[in-house]
Amino acid sequence: MSEALLEIRDLVVGYGHHPVLHGIDLSVKEGEIAAIIGANGAGKTTLMMSIFGNPKPSSGRILFEGRDITDLPPHEVAHERIAQSPEGRRIFARMTVLENLQMGTLIAPDKERYEDDLAHVFELFPVLKTRKDQRAGTLSGGEQQMLAIARALMGQPRLLLLDEPSLGLAPLITRQIFAAIKALNEEGLTVLLVEQNAYHALKLASCGYVMVNGRITLSGSGTELLESDEVRRSYLEGGASTPSADEAKKGGKR
């Protein structure tokens, strides 16, 4: 029996005959935020998607609360109370904000909690309440990201998978999104976060993994990774992940 909520063991995944992940081991403990950082094409999205069975791993195991979920179809993974906010958000553009949120409740185990859950996501992202009758496709990128996270939360997940929540967002919106993730985690939600924005992700995470070409090359606490030479050299110096001058002056506090 494992103490991890999510445990991935020696996972090999590819597309057709093209291998992408070459034996990934990682675990996410209940109540923590774990972050996977890595460059474009490292395989981060593939890992997130393979947790939902698409693409299917060719070997290795995925355990959730010690149960083997490797071969479950995507809807059954969702019923395990694993929710995702995928890369690109994939909101329903023609539906309103409220209808998108209602779609998220389909897998919620406790339907009686609907009003409370709705109030909770509106408290977390007040702009969604203001825009609840607006078509989701007309929201800004940041608002769409908030909606994607809120929709995932409406399913009452125990584990939230977030793929690049800061992608394409302005620094201020990125900070709001990361503050919301922190607040959710403080309420007890376990989060697995994939990010190119290494600085923000590792500041937030209790545990981090560096992925290079489909392999985990380094792991440790968020602080350890932020201080490691490999992370500083490859993911922090001069790149998009570097904190702004203001943040650096404030010692990186959000």
Ligand SMILES: Nc1ncnc2c1ncn2[C@@H]1O[C@H](COP(=O)(O)OP(=O)(O)OP(=O)(O)O)[C@@H](O)[C@H]1O
């Ligand atoms: N549907 C697919 N069919 C074939 N190859 C794919 C597919 N999706 C991704 N790949 C390939 O798998 C590799 C890993 O891609 P993946 O999207 O998982 O990386 P990533 O780390 O999430 O990068 P990014 O941050 O750019 O999304 C890349 O070489 C990519 O071209």
